[in-house]
Amino acid sequence: MKHDGSAGVPFAAATVFGDRLALAERYAELLATEGVERGLIGPRETERIWERHILNCAAVGELIPPGVRVADIGSGAGLPGIPLAIARPDLEITLIEPMLRRTTFLQDVIDGLCLQSVTVLRHRAEERIVLDHSDFDYATSRAVASLDKLSRWTIPLLKANGTMLALKGDRAQTEVVEHAALMASLGVADVKVMRCGVEYLDPPATVVVAQRSGERAQRKRKSSGRRAR
Numbered sequence: 001m002k003h004d005g006s007a008g009v010p011f012a013a014a015t016v017f018g019d020r021l022a023l024a025e026r027y028a029e030l031l032a033t034e035g036v037e038r039g040l041i042g043p044r045e046t047e048r049i050w051e052r053h054i055l056n057c058a059a060v061g062e063l064i065p066p067g068v069r070v071a072d073i074g075s076g077a078g079l080p081g082i083p084l085a086i087a088r089p090d091l092e093i094t095l096i097e098p099m100l101r102r103t104t105f106l107q108d109v110i111d112g113l114c115l116q117s118v119t120v121l122r123h124r125a126e127e128r129i130v131l132d133h134s135d136f137d138y139a140t141s142r143a144v145a146s147l148d149k150l151s152r153w154t155i156p157l158l159k160a161n162g163t164m165l166a167l168k169g170d171r172a173q174t175e176v177v178e179h180a181a182l183m184a185s186l187g188v189a190d191v192k193v194m195r196c197g198v199e200y201l202d203p204p205a206t207v208v209v210a211q212r213s214g215e216r217a218q219r220k221r222k223s224s225g226r227r228a229r
Contacts, residue, residue: 009025072094081140094119098123152186155188166210188213
């Protein structure tokens with residue numbers, strides 16, 4: 001990947017982040033300093049923060065339409081939620097993370113970068129308090145858990161026809177095959193593996209895309225119609 005010579009910032013970053021590139025650069029600096037100091041990112045990762053973390057995560061925005069609500073599951077140091085929020089200020093993003101030291105860092109980042117469309121929720125994704133407020137159009141995650149566990153945590157948070165976007169590695173397709181039955185039992189109507197950032201990432205980001213069925217909402221509408229009659 002080509003860099004522009006400014007603190008190792010790749011040329012592609014300007015295209016991905018546009019006039020918000022300075023925010024992405026500040027976030028990269030925070031990851032490389034406070035993120036390492038707080039144990040949220042390994043010291044060996046500092047040399048590849050842009051390619052492996054920031055651009056890799058922002059690339060998933062290619063799969064998300066404008067103006068929707070997004071839950072970022074197990075956000076950790078803010079990946080993929082923060083890069084996505086910087087690149088896509090039109091999105092309403094909730095970072096869901098159970099660990100206090102991580103949520104503290106996330107809130108510091110949000111305040112420092114003035115990311116007005118981002119909130120932090122300190123809970124586990126599967127907890128009742130989160131499920132009670134589940135009405136997300138999309139849910140993102142990265143390196144959180146195996147696809148079966150991730151599906152159990154994520155699918156219930158989505159509205160009918162909502163979509164799970166799980167950043168995965170080389171085993172993505174294998175995991176989809178292994179857990180297809182479970183995902184179907186949770187209401188997944190369609191699942192596929194897609195590549196994002198193909199024009200500037202090598203390798204591209206690998207994303208498992210799983211859409212929740214809309215049948216439940218349809219049944220509710222039909223039953224409501226019968227009661228009305």
